[in-house]
Amino acid sequence: MKEHDRLVLARQLMERKLSGRRTSSKLPELVEPVMARLLVSVGMVAETLEVTPQVARRIVLELGLREMTGRGRFRAWGVI
Template structure:
């Protein structure tokens, strides 16, 4: 139950950032992707959402995800 509550709280916080977004934004898709996987990388975001590398990094920055790898290259993000 702790994990469920943690994920529900994270989803609510991320959905607050979606309120004033355009209808064509990829941010809602990224929220669902982050909640369905323990880690996401730039390559995974690029392939799934059909965005550029810089676009993927911008989307991650808008959601304020926590970087899990601690590296400059080949980074991965997730919800803690």
């Protein structure tokens, strides 16, 4: 039950960051894949949102995901 509560809280925090965004923003499209996989990479985000890897990296940082790998290359982010 703790894990469920943690994921619900994480979704709520992500949805708060979506308010006030432009309607053309790709940020809302990222919430569902992140909650489904819990660990995403730049390549996965870029492919899902159909954006460049640089834009995908920026979108991941805007959403507030936590970097899980501790590496400079081949990073993966997950829900806090």
